[in-house]
Every structure is written in C-alpha cells, then in structure tokens.
Amino acid sequence: MKMKNKIWFLAISLFSILAPVKPMVAVAVMFIWLDLAFGIWRAVHLGGWKSIRSRRLSSTISKSLLYSGGIVAIFLLEKFVLADILGMFIKVDLILTKAFTFFCVMVEIKSINESYFDITGSNIMKSFQKFLTRSKTELNEFKN
Numbered sequence: 001m002k003m004k005n006k007i008w009f010l011a012i013s014l015f016s017i018l019a020p021v022k023p024m025v026a027v028a029v030m031f032i033w034l035d036l037a038f039g040i041w042r043a044v045h046l047g048g049w050k051s052i053r054s055r056r057l058s059s060t061i062s063k064s065l066l067y068s069g070g071i072v073a074i075f076l077l078e079k080f081v082l083a084d085i086l087g088m089f090i091k092v093d094l095i096l097t098k099a100f101t102f103f104c105v106m107v108e109i110k111s112i113n114e115s116y117f118d119i120t121g122s123n124i125m126k127s128f129q130k131f132l133t134r135s136k137t138e139l140n141e142f143k144n
Helices: 003-017 019-047 054-089 095-120 124-143
Strands: none
Touching (some): 003 019, 019 054, 019 095, 054 095, 095 124
C-alpha cells in the first residue's frame, strides 16, 4: 500500500471515530464565535473601533481549539475507557461529553450575557429565569 493511501486511510478512520462528537464540537465553537460577535459589539459600543485588539480576537481561536480538544479528549476517554463502567449506572450515551459541552456552552452564554448587559442594561439570564418561574406557576394553576 502506498504511503499516500495509508494517510488517507488513517484520516478517514480518525474522522469515523470522531463522528459522534462532531455536533457537540460544532455547538461549542458556534457559541464561542457568537460570544466573539457580542464582544466586538460591546467593544465598539463602549470604546469605538479603535478599542478592538488582535490579542483579544486571537483568544477566540485559542478557546475554540481548547474547547474542541477537551470535548474530543473526554469523548475518547468515555468511549474507550469508561463506557462499560458508566453503562452500568447511566443509560445516556456520552453523558460526560455532553456534560462538558454543556459546561463550555454555559461559560459562553454567561460571557454573552455580560456583554449584552454592558450594552443594554438588560440581563438575559434573569429575564429567562423569570419567564420559567412564571410559566411553571401558570402551568400549576392550569392543572388545578
């Protein structure tokens, strides 16, 4: 087998192994870039275009690689080391990978909320919490 064919075979094998985790990586990276957009909006709103620094923009790339690498590492650990042990207690596939992805997304949502609050003075998280509380109250009243 030629070296070029071996490399293609290896690459296709690697992408096949990582196929289940691709949507989770995509969601985390999407929220990182959404945070970047809100951060740029905040910087321009508070300090003008001159306040945007390449150092802050480059942290988005670092964060994307860090989160993606973390998600993949936890996926590989869970899939090939912990799957049998976790399977005895939990019936949800890839629970650790999903939990870590959720944690990464929540960190970004908090950052987005801070940027939004600095611009508008409105806290999205508190508004959402009030909405959920009100909906639960109305649902309980409807049941009674």
